[in-house]
Amino acid sequence: MSSIVIKDLQVAIGDKEIIRGLNLEFSKGEIHAIMGPNGSGKSTLAKVMAGHPDYQVTGGDILLDGESILELEPDVRARKGIFMAFQYPMEIPGVSNANFLRAALQARLPEGEELDATDFYHLLYQKMDLLDIRREFTARAVNEGFSGGEKKRNEILQMAMLEPAFAVLDETDSGLDIDALKVVAKGVNTLRGPNVGILLITHYQRLLNYIIPDFVHVMFDGRIVRSGDKELALELESKGYDWLKEVEAEPVGAK
Amino acid sequence: MSTPANSVDIDRDVGNFFYDLTPARDAGVGLSEKTIDYIVDVKEEPEWLREFRKNAYHVFMSKPLPTHWAGDELREIDFDVIRYYLASGESAKRSWEEVPEEIKQTFERLGIPESERKFLAGVEAQFDSEAVYSNIKRAVADQGVIFMGSTAGLKERPDIFRKWFGKVIPTGDNKFSALNSAVFSGGSFIYVPPGVKVKHPLQAYFRINAENFGQFERTLIIADEGSEVMYMEGCTAPKFTTATLHSAVVELVALPGAKIQYITVQNWSPNVFNLVTKRGLALENAEIKWIDCNIGSRLTMKYPSVVLKGRKARGEVISIALAGDGQHQDTGAKMIHAADETTSNIVSKSISIGKGRATYRGLVHVPKHLKHCRNNTECDALLINSSSRTDTYPAITVRGTGNSTQHEASVSQISAEQIFYMQQRGLSEAQAMSLAVNGFVNDLVRQFPMEYSVELKRLIDLEMEGSVG
DSSP states (O other): OOEEEEEEEEEEETTEEEEEEEEEEEETTOEEEEEOOTTSSHHHHHHHHHTOTTOEEEEEEEEETTEEOTTSOHHHHHHTTEEEEOSSOOOEEEEEHHHHHHHHHHHTSOTTOOOOHHHHHHHHHHHHHHTTOOGGGGGSEETTTOOHHHHHHHHHHHHHHHOOSEEEEESTTTTOOHHHHHHHHHHHHHHOSTTOEEEEEESSTTHHHHSOOSEEEEEETTEEEEEESHHHHHHHHHHOTHHHHHSOOOOOOOO | OOOOOSSOOOOOTTTOOOOOOOOSEEOOBSOOHHHHHHHHHHTTOOHHHHHHHHHHHHHHHHSOOOTTTSOGGGGGOOGGGOBOOEEOSOOOBSSGGGSOHHHHHHHHHTTHHHHHHHTOSEEEEEETTEEEEEEEOHHHHHTTOEEEEHHHHHHHOHHHHHHHTTTSSOGGGSHHHHHHHHHOOOOEEEEEOTTOBOOSOEEEEEEOOSTTBOBOOEEEEEEOTTOEEEEEEEEEOOOOSSOEEEOOEEEEEEOTTOEEEEEEEEEOOTTEEEEEEEEEEEOTTOEEEEEEEEOOSSEEEEOOEEEEOSTTOEEEEEEEEEEOTTOEEEEEEEEEEOSTTOEEEEEEEEEEOTTOEEEEEEEEEEOTTOOSOEEEEEEEEEEOSTTOEEEEEEEEEEOSSSOEEEEEEEEEEOOHHHHHHHHHTTOOHHHHHHHHHHHHHHHHHTTSOHHHHHHHHHHHHHHHHHHOO
């Protein structure tokens, strides 16, 4: 079964340890949610999986289908099928959304093969309709002048176009009102299937009402301290994150 | 993620070749009155021009190098080892088939026959100072448009030529306009009759193909009342270890209601000194637009200008500069307002890579007695590496009442976060840098005719490839 396995991962930024022995495994066809208070290291986990250069892995490993990805550049990981929906998507002035997506898709094709323009636009418009994104958006520069909600929807559009094997959604629900949240959730649910493994990183339980996870993990102080099913999310919501501090924080393997 | 390298290996394969030709007419190295006599005699030029050239030679010799404001790099030009005139001994050709084989090969590699078929009204290609290939398509000739080399122009149409030659840029304007006035050869002479709107862009190519040879083309374009014309030039040169000098002069005259657009893509090899004086005179309701892109050369000093001499005249300069290791792009614009209700617009974007240096110099002058004049300047600089450099020298003098001026400047970097974002979508670091840099200049590149914007994007991609470690 195609999966990502994170083993005893330790991550620091400068002198500061953020992830302190994290174990997690998620496979294609599954949706896992990670919840936790601010500072627990959730976003760091996402960025380290994507290969962000600011973080140093000081121990452990991340395996994609049995092979370590730690030595791989971010773009190599991306072309192997890893996608991250950013918490704070970047603006790229002068580069249109259409051209950006074309470049991203073209980069995945073998040398000499050209992306077919008609097929591309057909697919793009189909996905845009799914996410209630207006046509004019294709000509706008990537994320420039976009509201928070528009940026998040743009992340999901990119995910829909790139069809990753493993998607990590870093606080995709933050800053969204209910309607925007529903649209984003609809997009993610449409992409859900046996060919993709999804890791949802979220602060609030609310998103999980719309995207029903198969597994829920709770992260605290750089580790996963509790795992369960969707009921765990509800329990966390009613008891609050303080409840975790009373629980013995021992690393618990997921699955 | 690797750190971008500080040294840049600029891939110039497009221009890195030359053919071992024995030039039939060669004035030898160094400059003296004898050189002038040689040029005039070989080209069979009229006596007025001999006098004009010799006068210019003396002006050139008397002026110092402008190192008091320009960079010290100028001191590296050794005027005594430059060949000031070189030609293959053939007269201008009508059709492609008649051009000598070696020269033909050079231009075929530059793609001229293709572009002619597709877009252009006429192509005049210059090789080592003389027009080897001149072809005016029937449509343009039928409209009464004159498009020929500068030598042919001054001989066949002195009535028009002498009226404007040296009026927009006088010999003594600067040391290098004086040099050009002394030894100019080649360049285009264009006259567009009143009311004629030339449908296709007119184009010329230039090439330096001998060690220590300098190009001194002289272009004069006159657009008569209500006419419109677009002119494009793009050039390459092979790489040599000793310096080569390119010192052109371009004079534009837009008579009342006329429009001239002059588009340049400069991609000389990184050993060329490119010192050019370009100026246009815009009369009442006329418009002159310079679209200037500087990617090559070791040092380029060029400030396309417009003298807004008639009421409601409009001047515009769109400038893109890319400076890599060992390069200094010293560019900008000058807008001289000399009538009421004139407007000028300058947009400049520069990119400095590795140890490259980009400089913007902008002069805007609106004197006290004028009214309702408007100027807008925007200059944006992008620094790619920590050793990259950019300088801005705006010189804006606006007096009087009812005139307005606006100046905006910015300096930015491509952030590591932006690169990471693009890499996460599957683009390599080099592809990401390329995309971001092309995005930075995109709104200006779109103003170039399509075949140029495609070539420009490719040139920028090539430069960016060398900049990432």
